Amino acid sequence: MAFCPARAGEPEKRDPMTHTLTPETQRLFSTLVRGAAQAITDYRMIEDGDRVMVCLSGGKDSYTLLDILLHLQKRAPIDFEIVAVNLDQGQPGFPTHVLPEYLTRLGVRHDILTEDTYSIVKEKVPEGKTTCSLCSRLRRGILYRHAREIGATKIALGHHRDDILETLFMNMFFGARLKAMPPKLQSDDGTNVVIRPLAYLAERDIERYAVAKGFPIIPCNLCGSQENLQRRVVGEMLEGWEREHPGRLQNILRSLTRVTPSHLLDRDLFDFASLSVQPVEGDKGFDGEEYPEREFLAGLREMTLIQ
Structure with missing residues (x-):
């Protein structure tokens, strides 16, 4: 079932989120919606009756994710709920009013969680070391718990194509593993399903849309201030490849969907020993x-x- 057409028999309604955009931004948004709808369809991310918890950080990716899902909610041939959730991690100077006011204007059901993980991360991680691992682990535990409390059947995150490819190369370069970031994932305890509807979308397109929409971006004082992150170095490498060879990143992403186990080296994935x-x-x-x-x-x- 394709995800994006309007429900059968219903006239197409004007979407107040998009009809005021410039023609160029409308075309860009349509491209983003098509890519997200394709990913959702390919991996069966959202089904009829789902309650989707959209994790909103205040960054360009999660704002764009919310816009796309609200748009698809009006047009998709299935019914699903959206609950936006933000985790206030106790960062000094965090503008606590921005997201509640924004979500109230949109008329979106939302929950604001408050947990001081900032102090824990600053206490546990030595100065100069990256905070991402501990921060994300604490954040994930809180969000997983809240998803269970509100009966969410899916947790939507704003990771995009470039995040997936950065993770792939990070794992190759520093972990000696051929492992990326899946579009759909079941938590270890089986109680949560994480989806990434932006998996096919390029970061540069998301950034262009976020600028055009003028989202009230909230910077992260933990990871945003770490200039020497290896992930940033890998990201710059990928950006360079794309500048020199347009389309290369899309080909790398496609390669993750066309795996030939017999032409790799993983003995657990393919039985080389039995070949004769x-x-x-x-x-x-x-x-x-x-x-x-x-x-x-x-x-x-x-x-x-x-x-």
Whole structure:
């Protein structure tokens, strides 16, 4: 089932979120919506009757995610609920009024959680070390618990294509693992399902849309101030590739959907030990096509390779 068409028999309604945008921004938003709808369909991220908890950080990605899901909620051939949730982590100077006021104007049901994880991270992580690992672990536990409390069936995060590729290369370079960030994930205890509807979307398009919309961006004082993060270095590498070879990042993303286990090196993923010579009629080329002996020799004669 495609995710984005209007419900059968219903006239298409003007969306107040988009009809005031410039034509260029409307076209950009349509591109973002199509990409998100395709990802949602491909991985069956949202189903009829779902209650989707949208994690809103105050950054460009989560604002864009919320816009897209609210738009799809009006047009999709299924019914699902949206609950926006923000976690106030106790950062000094955090503008606590911004998100509640923004979400109230939109008419979106929302919950603001308050947990001082900022102090814990600053206490536990030595000065100069990256805070992302501990911060994300604490944040994830709080959000997972809240999702269970409100009966959310899906937790939507704003990670996009570039986040997925950065994670892939981070794991390769620093963890010696071929592992990325999945579009859909079940928590270890099985009580939560995480979805990433922006998985197919390029960060540069999201950033253009966020600027055009003028979202009230709230910077993060923990990770945003760490200039030497290895993830940032990897991100700059990917940006350079895309500048020099447009389309390369999209090809890398597509490669994650077209995996050939027999041509990797993971012995748990493919049974290399059991491979042996099998008797066949005729010969096989390296590409797997069969060449019966008579036809093979005839072909060689025609190419004058044998006289």
